[in-house]
Amino acid sequence: xxxxxxxxxxxxxxxxxxxxxxxxxxxxxxxxxxxxxxxxxxxxxxxxxxxxxxxxxxxxxxxxxxxxxxxxxxxxxxxxxxxxxxxxxxxxxxxxxxxxxxxxxxxxxxxxxxxxxxxxxxxxxxxxxxxxxxxxxxxxxxxxxxxxxxxxxxxxxxxxxxxxxxxxxxxxxxxxxxxxxxxxxxxxxxxxxxxxxxxxxxxxxxxxxxxxxxxxxxxxxxxxxxxxxxxxxxxxxxxxxxxxxxxxxxxxxxxxxxxxxxxxxxxxxxxxxxxxxxxxxxxxxxxxxxxxxxxxxxxxxxxxxxxxxxxxxxxxxxxxxxxxxxxxxxxxxxxxxxxxxxxxxxxxxxxxxxxxxxxxxxxxxxxxxxxxxxxxxxxxxxxxxxxxxxxxxxxxxxxxxxxxx
Amino acid sequence: xxxxxxxxxxxxxxxxxxxxxxxxxxxxxxxxxxxxxxxxxxxxxxxxxxxxxxxxxxxxxxxxxxxxxxxxxxxxxxxxxxxxxxxxxxxxxxxxxxxxxxxxxxxxxxxxxxxxxxxxxxxxxxxxxxxxxxxxxxxxxxxxxxxxxxxxxxxxxxxxxxxxxxxxxxxxxxxxxxxxxxxxxxxxxxxxxxxxxxxxxxxxxxxxxxxxxxxxxxxxxxxxxxxxxxxxxxxxxxxxxxxxxxxxxxxxxxxxxxxxxxxxxxxxxxxxxxxxxxxxxxxxxxxxxxxxxxxxxxxxxxxxxxxxxxxxxxxxxxxxxxxxxxxxxxxxxxxxxxxxxxxxxxxxxxxxxxxxxxxxxxxxxxxxxxxxxxx
Numbered sequence: 001x002x003x004x005x006x007x008x009x010x011x012x013x014x015x016x017x018x019x020x021x022x023x024x025x026x027x028x029x030x031x032x033x034x035x036x037x038x039x040x041x042x043x044x045x046x047x048x049x050x051x052x053x054x055x056x057x058x059x060x061x062x063x064x065x066x067x068x069x070x071x072x073x074x075x076x077x078x079x080x081x082x083x084x085x086x087x088x089x090x091x092x093x094x095x096x097x098x099x100x101x102x103x104x105x106x107x108x109x110x111x112x113x114x115x116x117x118x119x120x121x122x123x124x125x126x127x128x129x130x131x132x133x134x135x136x137x138x139x140x141x142x143x144x145x146x147x148x149x150x151x152x153x154x155x156x157x158x159x160x161x162x163x164x165x166x167x168x169x170x171x172x173x174x175x176x177x178x179x180x181x182x183x184x185x186x187x188x189x190x191x192x193x194x195x196x197x198x199x200x201x202x203x204x205x206x207x208x209x210x211x212x213x214x215x216x217x218x219x220x221x222x223x224x225x226x227x228x229x230x231x232x233x234x235x236x237x238x239x240x241x242x243x244x245x246x247x248x249x250x251x252x253x254x255x256x257x258x259x260x261x262x263x264x265x266x267x268x269x270x271x272x273x274x275x276x277x278x279x280x281x282x283x284x285x286x287x288x289x290x291x292x293x294x295x296x297x298x299x300x301x302x303x304x305x306x307x308x309x310x311x312x313x314x315x316x317x318x319x320x321x322x323x324x325x326x327x328x329x330x331x332x333x334x335x336x337x338x339x340x341x342x343x344x345x346x347x348x349x350x351x352x353x354x355x356x357x358x359x360x361x362x363x364x365x366x367x368x369x370x371x372x373x374x375x376x377x378x379x380x381x382x383x384x385x386x387x388x389x390x391x392x393x394x395x396x397x398x399x400x401x402x403x404x405x
Numbered sequence: 406x407x408x409x410x411x412x413x414x415x416x417x418x419x420x421x422x423x424x425x426x427x428x429x430x431x432x433x434x435x436x437x438x439x440x441x442x443x444x445x446x447x448x449x450x451x452x453x454x455x456x457x458x459x460x461x462x463x464x465x466x467x468x469x470x471x472x473x474x475x476x477x478x479x480x481x482x483x484x485x486x487x488x489x490x491x492x493x494x495x496x497x498x499x500x501x502x503x504x505x506x507x508x509x510x511x512x513x514x515x516x517x518x519x520x521x522x523x524x525x526x527x528x529x530x531x532x533x534x535x536x537x538x539x540x541x542x543x544x545x546x547x548x549x550x551x552x553x554x555x556x557x558x559x560x561x562x563x564x565x566x567x568x569x570x571x572x573x574x575x576x577x578x579x580x581x582x583x584x585x586x587x588x589x590x591x592x593x594x595x596x597x598x599x600x601x602x603x604x605x606x607x608x609x610x611x612x613x614x615x616x617x618x619x620x621x622x623x624x625x626x627x628x629x630x631x632x633x634x635x636x637x638x639x640x641x642x643x644x645x646x647x648x649x650x651x652x653x654x655x656x657x658x659x660x661x662x663x664x665x666x667x668x669x670x671x672x673x674x675x676x677x678x679x680x681x682x683x684x685x686x687x688x689x690x691x692x693x694x695x696x697x698x699x700x701x702x703x704x705x706x707x708x709x710x711x712x713x714x715x716x717x718x719x720x721x722x723x724x725x726x727x728x729x730x731x732x733x734x735x736x737x738x739x740x741x742x743x744x745x746x747x748x749x750x751x752x753x754x755x756x757x758x759x760x761x762x763x764x765x766x767x768x769x770x771x772x773x774x775x776x777x778x779x780x
Contacts, residue, residue: 005442005443009437009444013437015435021432029419032417033412033415034416036415039717041721041726042408071474072474076642105642108631108632108641210646210648230477230505231505231508231509232503232509243476243613245614246613248645248648319442322444
């Protein structure tokens with residue numbers, strides 16, 4: 001029996017896997033100790049649980065457990081990576097290279113650092129969502145300390161050529177940071193193979209709990225250091241103070257372990273469902289996929305439906321299908337997606353785009369329902385759209401002057 | 406062997422009633438609160454309901470309550486904001502603050518050349534108010550006064566109103582680390598002269614990983630963590646919805662049972678103090694046990710002997726959990742910075758026993774009997 005609404009926004013957040021919840025439960029009420037309590041059994045049990053989780057989280061990305069710093073989430077980890085490296089390496093330089101389509105956690109932190117004297121290069125991306133690697137290399141100066149480019153984009157799912165990007169960074173002695181939030185647990189990420197020096201991610205995007213994330217910080221070749229942003233008891237090797245969120249960490253560890261084990265099969269299953277959805281919706285006239293199709297996360301599809309007001313589109317089926325027109329962090333804002341406009345979409349087309357994010361609990365029945373509901377809504381809206389009528393009558397749509405209230 | 410947990414100032418067990426209200430937000434009600442469809446709105450509603458409830462209990466405006474990842478983040482945010490946004494160039498603190506405060510102010514002192522003064526402490530651990538007045542009066546620059554409400558090791562309670570009024574007189578910003586008192590005492594923030602306080606759910610039977618920062622509506626600060634418009638642009642990052650729901654529920658329960666629990670826990674503490682005095686020669690108490698003191702904490706000073714040096718170790722072997730100081734530093738051999746600051750007697754050993762509503766007199770009898778045996 002189909003349960004509504006169908007949730008197709010797994011890039012915004014995911015439900016906790018029941019196996020994750022089950023693993024966390026004892027750490028709330030029974031094994032509740034403070035992991036820093038070093039002189040009694042409650043503390044030791046909590047510490048042991050954290051140690052195991054640290055191994056599980058590290059294993060997901062091919063890291064050493066000592067290279068994992070737990071944080072309250074990916075945003076805090078992004079902040080720690082950027083601010084921590086900027087402060088630590090200020091003697092070397094003040095220049096950081098990123099792209100225009102990073103998550104707000106990167107972009108807003110970069111804007112903040114600019115006020116502190118940082119120079120930031122925001123690389124443009126092409127119409128498929130990829131940066132130009134020659135431009136990247138040309139942007140590197142003797143003052144460059146870090147390249148910060150996400151592994152996979154949260155709105156269009158396009159996967160960056162991280163290995164190539166990090167090779168360029170390495171060649172110039174520049175650190176490579178990547179926000180791997182959308183990729184971790186979905187596609188294989190390996191910090192050694194991919195040449196990543198710092199990586200931020202969170203549990204709630206991979207069926208773990210909210211409120212917990214991690215920053216990977218490389219310890220060997222090169223040994224990377226960050227200046228702590230939260231001072232206090234010296235937890236997490238002094239890089240992040242604050243009582244450890246033991247149940248959250250345990251849940252994060254379990255979620256990573258499950259993802260690592262099921263990633264390959266699950267990726268294939270989701271790609272089939274995603275392709276089914278995408279191919280069906282591309283049957284609609286004037287619909288197109290945003291981003292480089294050949295190099296995408298298997299569970300993401302961002303589609304624009306030209307000549308339809310995006311808000312009407314969402315209103316049309318949001319009661320029954322939970323999707324978003326972009327990042328959740330900006331979805332309350334009426335502005336069009338900056339990711340899509342960076343790809344060269346006009347405001348109107350950016351507004352008529354929908355991100356579909358499939359997940360572990362998505363079924364084929366739900367996809368069939370979504371295909372039907374989206375198709376019907378698009379057709380219905382176009383029936384009453386004067387724009388669509390003009391387009392069908394062969395008007396030169398580019399000559400239309402838009403008046404803004 | 407049934408373990409006895411007398412380390413409730415380090416952390417407390419989550420109350421099962423709190424867990425019950427949290428669980429649905431992990432699985433069915435999992436939406437990202439920033440999403441505009443029903444799953445998201447449901448999460449958003451839960452957060453705003455929690456915020457209203459917390460604000461009401463503390464007698465603050467909901468717009469003054471910000472959810473964070475915990476007490477440490479809240480203290481860091483408040484202290485950094487006082488310097489970066491509120492023009493403070495001189496920090497007045499004390500040597501017995503929690504490390505979240507101590508290390509934050511040291512960092513600002515060394516990195517940004519912020520002046521740092523420590524207020525003198527009386528031998529019972531209380532702040533020397535005359536000295537505080539002198540420091541404020543003598544400062545040419547705007548001051549941040551950051552003094553904790555209750556000390557986590559010796560339990561001393563600060564007179565927040567007196568300090569706040571003094572700060573007002575000298576136009577200083579006042580932050581009080583209230584991690585040990587939110588959920589343990591009633592607050593009336595509308596009538597308390599303080600700019601920032603912080604709370605941490607896991608100190609009052611709520612979940613770890615969630616806290617609050619109260620920011621008085623008269624001060625405007627910029628975010629500490631960047632990257633999203635959560636918490637009204639003040640604290641970026643997807644909200645820890647189940648944690649926030651748990652924070653509010655734990656605070657509601659603590660408030661509902663305040664009279665009953667505080668009297669009960671204080672009885673336990675005084676009973677243990679009495680029993681120790683009767684049965685163990687040479688002991689004393691650090692702090693102001695019979696004066697202004699947090700009812701959950703009993704800091705016992707034992708004469709130093711070969712046996713007392715091994716006390717925590719031997720207590721643990723016997724299933725009794727206590728602490729030599731703050732959990733955050735309990736791995737270090739440096740000893741307690743708090744005890745050192747108020748009483749540098751090298752011939753004493755300090756052990757902190759801290760209680761909760763779940764402890765009993767029978768447990769105290771067991772512990773006292775064991776201590777008699779061990780000493």
